[in-house]
Amino acid sequence: MPKMRVYEYAKSVNKSSKEVVADLKANNIAVSNHMSVIDDKQIKQLEQGKTIEKKDGTMAQSDNQKQSQKKTANESAGVQKSKPANHRQGKNQGQQPQQRNKKNNNQQQKKQHPAQARGNHGPGKRGKSNKNQKRRGKEAPKTPEKITFSGSLSVAELAEKLKKDTSEIIKKLMSLGVMATKNEELEKTSIELIANDYGVTVEEEEIVDQLDIELYEDPDDDPDKLEERAPVVTIMGHVDHGKTTLLDGIRKTKVTDTEAGGITQHIGAYQVEENGKKVTFLDTPGHAAFTTMRARGAQATDITILVVAADDGVMPQTVEALNHAKAAEVPIIVAVNKMDKENANPDRVMQELTEYQLVPEAWGGETIFVNVSAVKGDGIDELLEMILLVAEVEELKANPAKRAQGTVVEAELDKGRGPVATLLVQGGTMNVGDPVVVGNTYGRVRAMTNEVGRRVKNAGPSTPVEITGLNGVPEAGDQFLVFADEKKAKQIGEGRANRAKEAERKQTSRVSLDDLFHQIQEGEIKEINIIIKADVQGSVEAVRGSLEKIDVAGVKVNIIHTGVGAITESDVILASASNAIVIGFNVRPGANAKRTAEVEDVDIRLHRVIYNAIEEIEAAMKGLLDPEYEEKIVGHVEVRQLFKVSRIGTIAGSYVTDGKITRHANVRVVRDGVVVHDGQVDALKRFKDDVREVSRNYECGITLENFNDIKEGDMLEAYVMEEVPRT
Numbered sequence: 001m002p003k004m005r006v007y008e009y010a011k012s013v014n015k016s017s018k019e020v021v022a023d024l025k026a027n028n029i030a031v032s033n034h035m036s037v038i039d040d041k042q043i044k045q046l047e048q049g050k051t052i053e054k055k056d057g058t059m060a061q062s063d064n065q066k067q068s069q070k071k072t073a074n075e076s077a078g079v080q081k082s083k084p085a086n087h088r089q090g091k092n093q094g095q096q097p098q099q100r101n102k103k104n105n106n107q108q109q110k111k112q113h114p115a116q117a118r119g120n121h122g123p124g125k126r127g128k129s130n131k132n133q134k135r136r137g138k139e140a141p142k143t144p145e146k147i148t149f150s151g152s153l154s155v156a157e158l159a160e161k162l163k164k165d166t167s168e169i170i171k172k173l174m175s176l177g178v179m180a181t182k183n184e185e186l187e188k189t190s191i192e193l194i195a196n197d198y199g200v201t202v203e204e205e206e207i208v209d210q211l212d213i214e215l216y217e218d219p220d221d222d223p224d225k226l227e228e229r230a231p232v233v234t235i236m237g238h239v240d241h242g243k244t245t246l247l248d249g250i251r252k253t254k255v256t257d258t259e260a261g262g263i264t265q266h267i268g269a270y271q272v273e274e275n276g277k278k279v280t281f282l283d284t285p286g287h288a289a290f291t292t293m294r295a296r297g298a299q300a301t302d303i304t305i306l307v308v309a310a311d312d313g314v315m316p317q318t319v320e321a322l323n324h325a326k327a328a329e330v331p332i333i334v335a336v337n338k339m340d341k342e343n344a345n346p347d348r349v350m351q352e353l354t355e356y357q358l359v360p361e362a363w364g365g366e367t368i369f370v371n372v373s374a375v376k377g378d379g380i381d382e383l384l385e386m387i388l389l390v391a392e393v394e395e396l397k398a399n400p401a402k403r404a405q406g407t408v409v410e411a412e413l414d415k416g417r418g419p420v421a422t423l424l425v426q427g428g429t430m431n432v433g434d435p436v437v438v439g440n441t442y443g444r445v446r447a448m449t450n451e452v453g454r455r456v457k458n459a460g461p462s463t464p465v466e467i468t469g470l471n472g473v474p475e476a477g478d479q480f481l482v483f484a485d486e487k488k489a490k491q492i493g494e495g496r497a498n499r500a501k502e503a504e505r506k507q508t509s510r511v512s513l514d515d516l517f518h519q520i521q522e523g524e525i526k527e528i529n530i531i532i533k534a535d536v537q538g539s540v541e542a543v544r545g546s547l548e549k550i551d552v553a554g555v556k557v558n559i560i561h562t563g564v565g566a567i568t569e570s571d572v573i574l575a576s577a578s579n580a581i582v583i584g585f586n587v588r589p590g591a592n593a594k595r596t597a598e599v600e601d602v603d604i605r606l607h608r609v610i611y612n613a614i615e616e617i618e619a620a621m622k623g624l625l626d627p628e629y630e631e632k633i634v635g636h637v638e639v640r641q642l643f644k645v646s647r648i649g650t651i652a653g654s655y656v657t658d659g660k661i662t663r664h665a666n667v668r669v670v671r672d673g674v675v676v677h678d679g680q681v682d683a684l685k686r687f688k689d690d691v692r693e694v695s696r697n698y699e700c701g702i703t704l705e706n707f708n709d710i711k712e713g714d715m716l717e718a719y720v721m722e723e724v725p726r727t
């Protein structure tokens with residue numbers, strides 16, 4: 001038998017690559033991942049080993065043993081899992097496999113939806129609630145000590161919370177002069193009256209946080225309920241390298257539902273089928289769109305296809321795109337496009353990408369490269385196969401048997417249909433009629449259609465659907481969650497909308513050099529993400545080299561992207577998503593970048609001297625950045641009469657001509673247009689009383705600190721120093 005790769009062997013024996021890698025390891029055969037090459041001797045060894053294992057072990061195993069074996073297999077498979085995460089090159093380069101594995105496992109957890117990640121701890125929690133249920137079953141309902149509610153409660157809901165009959169509550173309400181049916185909504189005061197009557201305290205929950213809490217506290221993501229789901233893929237690359245053509249090519253050849261009547265319409269995502277397995281494509285070409293979604297908290301993409309034209313090679317936006325994918329810790333598959341062109345040079349593409357740690361398998365690396373021609377359709381099958389291969393190793397799973405949750409891909413206001421949103425279901429199953437909160441909007445799913453405009457009744461994990469029925473237009477990257485009842489969805493949707501308005505008024509806090517020290521001290525950050533743009537590559541390298549050496553209080557500088565040229569909007573969006581600071585060296589931000597930086601509150605620092613750039617970051621990390629102050633004149637005072645008091649000194653009997661003077665103001669003494677003293681107020685009095693301030697057209701007595709030589713006719717200019725945001 002010739003040599004073959006692990007995944008090829010896995011295919012031939014109808015097993016997953018993961019299982020085979022685990023088996024190989026169990027038989028002491030050194031492999032690192034599904035791409036490793038094994039020879040016939042090793043295969044024989046594996047097959048013999050397995051036979052022995054089957055004979056000796058499996059039949060006699062107890063459930064517990066099986067469980068623990070399964071766990072070990074999973075653990076060792078985890079090592080493999082991190083490998084196509086060789087796609088998570090960048091930071092992990094140069095680490096030992098074990099370290100990398102640990103890191104990737106962490107990343108894996110980070111990547112998961114919080115609810116999914118928590119699924120691992122599920123059994124513990126479930127055990128507890130089962131116990132509670134049993135206990136409840138045995139004992140008579142006991143009046144609780146405390147109940148919580150948000151907004152309002154119906155009479156029946158209140159009765160249930162208090163563990164009383166609804167009729168009892170209705171009677172109680174009647175005795176209080178309130179005539180109510182069981183569905184009547186009760187306001188806070190009535191709820192409190194009734195509850196307090198039973199000695200129960202009432203707490204009103206913050207509605208606004210509930211969506212996030214619900215997402216996080218979802219108890220349904222039991223590992224046993226998780227099922228394989230389709231990978232979600234985003235295509236990125238340089239302008240004109242063929243992203244749109246490739247997406248269209250895949251759509252044309254692979255969209256399954258092409259029956260007559262289904263007009264292929266442009267929705268933001270679609271699904272295709274390859275060898276009976278589905279792949280979901282997000283049609284948001286451009287890394288800015290991808291990162292905008294990520295900036296809004298959405299991690300919708302599982303795999304990135306980096307399109308590079310074989311006749312053009314790696315271009316600036318190719319590098320930007322791969323840095324965006326790396327920052328999001330998403331595996332990358334390189335599609336070398338335009339292979340039909342005469343001057344296509346795939347080797348050059350491979351060579352150039354090696355500089356960015358994307359080393360092709362053919363050269364001993366771990367990045368999958370596929371040659372394609374988007375116009376001819378060549379290589380599309382292989383590309384899809386590779387996507388499925390990476391997906392298999394990533395073990396993408398979700399629980400379809402729960403209320404749906406996911407991300408908005410795009411949304412708009414349609415003249416006829418009202419708000420229309422393309423949603424990517426990431427967990428659970430969405431049904432027509434479901435009450436849903438989408439970002440800051442809510443509603444009931446009125447109609448649901450797939451990528452060819454066909455009506456569907458439900459949509460499971462990784463399925464994109466277009467829905468109508470919302471009360472407003474959400475934004476791409478918004479999260480959505482289905483609720484059990486419409487009332488709750490409405491409450492939460494409204495709460496979120498209010499909170500969003502409130503947040504708009506307040507500024508979001510991002511990393512800025514001004515509060516960096518504070519954030520470091522609070523332990524809020526351990527790494528400072530920085531983007532460097534400079535006029536020439538040499539400066540980029542110089543700034544990068546010096547910054548990477550800074551280590552203050554164990555906080556490291558992490559350069560996430562560099563480039564030559566002006567600071568672009570895409571740089572700012574990446575900074576916003578990664579909470580990074582942008583350093584511009586001899587370059588300025590363009591108008592769009594400037595505007596976006598203001599909206600997104602991204603700190604851009606411009607320098608002309610490398611040393612200053614380094615010093616500023618270092619100073620900020622050490623908390624040595626001097627605050628900037630601006631003088632603000634608050635008023636003018638005329639000295640009209642002097643009173644000499646031996647114990648105190650000279651008191652200036654004065655008159656406030658404009659503005660005001662305050663006890664803590666600084667004062668400039670101006671005599672005949674010349675400043676003769678600049679100092680502080682010592683005491684400020686109205687008659688005998690000390691006062692904090694005196695306004696225009698009032699008289700007052702003033703003494704100055706360390707200055708006695710005051711004269712009648714002097715003009716006092718009162719001013720304060722106000723700290724201003726650094727620019």
Ligand SMILES: Nc1nc2c(ncn2[C@@H]2O[C@H](COP(=O)(O)OP(=O)(O)OP(=O)(O)O)[C@@H](O)[C@H]2O)c(=O)[nH]1
Nearest residue numbers: 238239240241242243244245337338339373374375
């Ligand atoms: N010969 C050849 N031309 C291609 C191929 N793929 C795309 N093109 C052409 O390259 C040009 C750009 O393709 P697009 O798909 O628009 O590229 P894009 O990356 O989506 O471009 P932007 O949306 O502007 O970023 C078009 O004229 C395509 O017809 C290919 O495989 N072979």
